[in-house]
Structures are given as C-alpha cells and as structure tokens.
Amino acid sequence: MTEPDVTPKSRVWVEINLDTIERNFHHIQEAVKPLQVLAVLKANAYGLGVEKIAERLNRAGAAGFCVAELKEALPLVKFGKPVQILGAVLDYEIPEAVRNHIILGITDLEVARKISMESVRQGVTTEVQLKVDTGMGRLGILEPDVLHVAKEVVKLPNLDLKGIYTHFPIAYHGADRYSFAQAARFLGIIEKLAQHGIVLEKRHIANSDAINNCPFACVPPFTHVRAGINLHGSFDTEGQRALKLEPVLSLKTYLVAVRTLPAGHTIGYGCTCKLFRDTRVGTIAAGYADGLPLNLSNRGYVLVKGRLCPILGRLSMDYTTISLDSFEEGEVKPGEIVTCIGGEGADRITVEDWAQIKGTHSYDIICSFGTRVERVCVTDH
Ligand SMILES: Cc1ncc(COP(=O)(O)O)c(C=O)c1O
Incomplete structure (x- = not known):
C-alpha cells in the first residue's frame, strides 16, 4: 500500500515512490559493479x-x-x-x-x-x-x-x-x-x-x-x-530492457463530473467523437496543460476504480472526457480519484504506453508534466 506523505492540494498530482527509486538504484549498481x-x-x-x-x-x-x-x-x-x-x-x-x-x-x-x-x-x-x-x-x-x-x-x-x-x-x-x-x-x-x-x-x-x-x-x-x-524505472522505447526495474510514478487526478449524454451528442473541441448511444460520460480534471499528450484523444485510457475507461474526444487544456459506460448508475461519483498513469497488473498504464501513442520517448513524457502538477513523494509502508 502506498500512501502519499502529504495530501495533494492540486487537481493533478504525480506520486513518486522513493523506495522504488532506491530499489532501481540498487539494481543498477548491482548490474554494473x-x-x-x-x-x-x-x-x-x-x-x-x-x-x-x-x-x-x-x-x-x-x-x-x-x-x-x-x-x-x-x-x-x-x-x-x-x-x-x-x-x-x-x-x-x-x-x-x-x-x-x-x-x-x-x-x-x-x-x-x-x-x-x-x-x-x-x-x-x-x-x-x-x-x-x-x-x-x-x-x-x-x-x-x-x-x-x-x-x-x-x-x-x-x-x-x-x-x-x-x-x-x-x-x-x-x-x-x-x-x-x-x-x-x-x-x-x-x-x-x-x-x-x-x-x-x-x-x-x-x-x-x-x-x-x-x-x-x-x-x-x-x-x-x-x-x-x-x-x-523507464526505458527508451527501442532497445532491450536487460534490467528488471519498476516504474516509480503514478499520475492521478479527480473525476469532476458524471453525466449521461444522449445518442448523437458530440464531445470536445473539433467534435471528433459522436456518441452512437446514450453514454455515461465522466470528465476528469487533467488535460494537456498537465502533460497528457493530445494524442491520447479518442485513443488513450485512464483507470477508474482499477477499470480501464477509454478517452472520448479531444483532450482540452484542463479537462479530459472518458466513458464510464462500464459502471452502473451511481457506482462512480465526482471526487473519485482517477489514475492516468499507474495501476496494477495487465491494466497498468505506463509512461512507455503514452510514449508509444505520442510517437516519442519516455523522457519526453516524464519531463512534460505541467507546472501545476504537484509532485508528491510516497513510500512503500
Ligand atoms: C551526457 C549524458 N550522460 C548521461 C545521461 C543520462 O541518460 P539516461 O537518462 O538515458 O540514463 C544524459 C542524459 O541525457 C546525458 O546527457
């Protein structure tokens, strides 16, 4: 269980696990001694x-x-x-x-x-x-x-x-x-x-x-x-990964709205997504100003209650819209924490996933978290 040392006071925050960084350091040290x-x-x-x-x-x-x-x-x-x-x-x-x-x-x-x-x-x-x-x-x-x-x-x-x-x-x-x-x-x-x-x-x-x-x-x-x-815990998208390293960061935000939009409604700038049926749509408080690549529009996912939810429409500066159709009515509410990068097991969303979608490398993703994104250090205990 990972708990932040401080409660985030921002709409978007990146949790950096210092214990994981230390373990990664020791792996590297061991490999090159x-x-x-x-x-x-x-x-x-x-x-x-x-x-x-x-x-x-x-x-x-x-x-x-x-x-x-x-x-x-x-x-x-x-x-x-x-x-x-x-x-x-x-x-x-x-x-x-x-x-x-x-x-x-x-x-x-x-x-x-x-x-x-x-x-x-x-x-x-x-x-x-x-x-x-x-x-x-x-x-x-x-x-x-x-x-x-x-x-x-x-x-x-x-x-x-x-x-x-x-x-x-x-x-x-x-x-x-x-x-x-x-x-x-x-x-x-x-x-x-x-x-x-x-x-x-x-x-x-x-x-x-x-x-x-x-x-x-x-x-x-x-x-x-x-x-x-x-x-x-990140690697270049090309090349082999000889070391077993763990990702150190999770990027999180809040769900700010949950609404059911009718069939035919469009979503976001450019109206790039048109709903073909009544859909439960969530709006999360993170956008491209926070470092979410615009390329996630209509392609990426976030995790809500550990479940992958597809991004609908084009991301905007401060908000991103997602489908919550896999949840029952009332199952998720505004205020729910949403994981943009992180999670566990097969559904984990990684820095490298974003890098691939953006057509870039992991350095660019990590270095692009916005200035209003709070950096919160966590430990394993
Ligand atoms: C001269 C030099 N050495 C080492 C590094 C570390 O590279 P990496 O993050 O790929 O380990 C950098 C970073 O770009 C660099 O410029």
Missing part, C-alpha cells in the same frame, strides 16, 4: 522534483550527481558528493561553479583557460574532466584534438584533470557497429593519453540505454555509469 553509479538529475530530476530524489539516492550510495547547468548543481552541493555539470559551461556560471567545487567538463581549450583563471583568482583547485565527442555530434573535443587539449590542460594552474567521458547517441541499438566503434575509439583515446603520461582516474561512457544494451560499456577500465531514466 565494480563500476559506480552517478545519478543524472538534470532538469529537476527529469521534472519529478530533485530535492527528495537526491536525498534518497545520496543515502542509497550514489557516487555523485550529474546535472546540465549551474542552477541545478548548487542545491546538490550540500550532500557532500561530487556534483558534475555534464554539458557546456557558460562564462557567467564559472565563478559560482568554481566557488562551489562543481566538477566541470572541458569541451575546448578556451573554457579550460577561463576555469583555470577563475580558480587562480579564487585560490582554489577545480576538478575538470575532458568531454570528448566520439559520435554524439553535440559537444566536446573531437578525437584528433584530445591529446593536444589534454597536454595543455595539465599545464594550466589550479586545474585537477581527473576524468574523461563521452556519450552514446544510439546505445539502444546495443553492440552495433556505431556504439561499439565509439567505445573502442574512446578506449583508444584513454590509452593514448596514458602513453603520454596523462592517466585519468575517472572514465565513463554509459547512460541507461548502454547499461541495458552495451555490456562492453559497463566494465573496467570504465569506472562509472551515468544513470538517469532507469532510476525512474
């Missing part, structure tokens, strides 16, 4: 609320936290674990990042010089890691330049060059030529640096897709994996 797990908590822990999730993962034994930018890094410093900005560092972020001992990625020599200068100015040493582009095509030092950049970085004052990392764009394809070649090139770079006396203690490449599909990326000489979506 002796490598350590860095928890990727960017974008407010993928929109689920970073504070409590970080607190739990810190206790569970995460080796550190990875984020996208300074604003996300600062609240994590208090846990006393390494906090790393994975992507580009902007000029205005450098002084505060250095002051707070955030680990910074070196994407080119110029940024390394700026971080060094600021570290000298503050009289501190900053840990940096080389961010190498082995095939993502987004950010980082290209293979032919890595040795030169590394040799320059080690000469710069007040920098401690401790690590190197790169990122897979299609790890869900598994050990295909692309990811395998990327890992091989990356290992070649590490080896070449070592031959020139630059031995880097932290070496990482694997994200969730790689943890499930690329065993070669989760063994020494790599030292860490960077896990994000797997912590939430």
Whole structure:
C-alpha cells in the first residue's frame, strides 16, 4: 500500500515512490559493479522534483550527481558528493561553479583557460574532466584534438584533470557497429593519453540505454555509469530492457463530473467523437496543460476504480472526457480519484504506453508534466 506523505492540494498530482527509486538504484549498481553509479538529475530530476530524489539516492550510495547547468548543481552541493555539470559551461556560471567545487567538463581549450583563471583568482583547485565527442555530434573535443587539449590542460594552474567521458547517441541499438566503434575509439583515446603520461582516474561512457544494451560499456577500465531514466524505472522505447526495474510514478487526478449524454451528442473541441448511444460520460480534471499528450484523444485510457475507461474526444487544456459506460448508475461519483498513469497488473498504464501513442520517448513524457502538477513523494509502508 502506498500512501502519499502529504495530501495533494492540486487537481493533478504525480506520486513518486522513493523506495522504488532506491530499489532501481540498487539494481543498477548491482548490474554494473565494480563500476559506480552517478545519478543524472538534470532538469529537476527529469521534472519529478530533485530535492527528495537526491536525498534518497545520496543515502542509497550514489557516487555523485550529474546535472546540465549551474542552477541545478548548487542545491546538490550540500550532500557532500561530487556534483558534475555534464554539458557546456557558460562564462557567467564559472565563478559560482568554481566557488562551489562543481566538477566541470572541458569541451575546448578556451573554457579550460577561463576555469583555470577563475580558480587562480579564487585560490582554489577545480576538478575538470575532458568531454570528448566520439559520435554524439553535440559537444566536446573531437578525437584528433584530445591529446593536444589534454597536454595543455595539465599545464594550466589550479586545474585537477581527473576524468574523461563521452556519450552514446544510439546505445539502444546495443553492440552495433556505431556504439561499439565509439567505445573502442574512446578506449583508444584513454590509452593514448596514458602513453603520454596523462592517466585519468575517472572514465565513463554509459547512460541507461548502454547499461541495458552495451555490456562492453559497463566494465573496467570504465569506472562509472551515468544513470538517469532507469532510476525512474523507464526505458527508451527501442532497445532491450536487460534490467528488471519498476516504474516509480503514478499520475492521478479527480473525476469532476458524471453525466449521461444522449445518442448523437458530440464531445470536445473539433467534435471528433459522436456518441452512437446514450453514454455515461465522466470528465476528469487533467488535460494537456498537465502533460497528457493530445494524442491520447479518442485513443488513450485512464483507470477508474482499477477499470480501464477509454478517452472520448479531444483532450482540452484542463479537462479530459472518458466513458464510464462500464459502471452502473451511481457506482462512480465526482471526487473519485482517477489514475492516468499507474495501476496494477495487465491494466497498468505506463509512461512507455503514452510514449508509444505520442510517437516519442519516455523522457519526453516524464519531463512534460505541467507546472501545476504537484509532485508528491510516497513510500512503500
Ligand atoms: C551526457 C549524458 N550522460 C548521461 C545521461 C543520462 O541518460 P539516461 O537518462 O538515458 O540514463 C544524459 C542524459 O541525457 C546525458 O546527457
């Protein structure tokens, strides 16, 4: 039985089970040991609320936290674990990042010089890691330049060059030529640096897709994996799911109206649904502003009293209409809690179900819950 720690004060809320997150973390840790797990908590822990999730993962034994930018890094410093900005560092972020001992990625020599200068100015040493582009095509030092950049970085004052990392764009394809070649090139770079006396203690490449599909990326000489979506029990819609992880979230709302509409009545904007018989129709207090994909219109389901109820018509911003025809008169009333994602057994509605209907991936679904959706942490007890 899962009970919210606090009573939701919103029409729509997402319940995040911290015990499940912790179990998922331990599964990942077990699967990749002796490598350590860095928890990727960017974008407010993928929109689920970073504070409590970080607190739990810190206790569970995460080796550190990875984020996208300074604003996300600062609240994590208090846990006393390494906090790393994975992507580009902007000029205005450098002084505060250095002051707070955030680990910074070196994407080119110029940024390394700026971080060094600021570290000298503050009289501190900053840990940096080389961010190498082995095939993502987004950010980082290209293979032919890595040795030169590394040799320059080690000469710069007040920098401690401790690590190197790169990122897979299609790890869900598994050990295909692309990811395998990327890992091989990356290992070649590490080896070449070592031959020139630059031995880097932290070496990482694997994200969730790689943890499930690329065993070669989760063994020494790599030292860490960077896990994000797997912590939430979600996977890319493509690729295999080697780990047995549990979904951590349920999205819930209230039924606000139950009415019987006559045959011939249409439902919602665009009149995309016309009733062919008198139908018991429910209206729930969640719409696309809360993160329900518009593609659920006339296609998706929600759970009322554990029973799947089809969505009728087009979703609107604040409301969605459903068929309650499978219930007897008076069996469900306004105020009933409705599960949009969650539930048990075969009728469970998952993040991946929505991703499939929307033609997207689970990251997009989780990151799209609206700002008025309350994030409520729950536990198993
Ligand atoms: C560089 C980097 N590493 C790791 C991750 C974590 O990815 P995932 O959520 O697939 O585990 C991300 C997220 O996009 C990333 O940008």
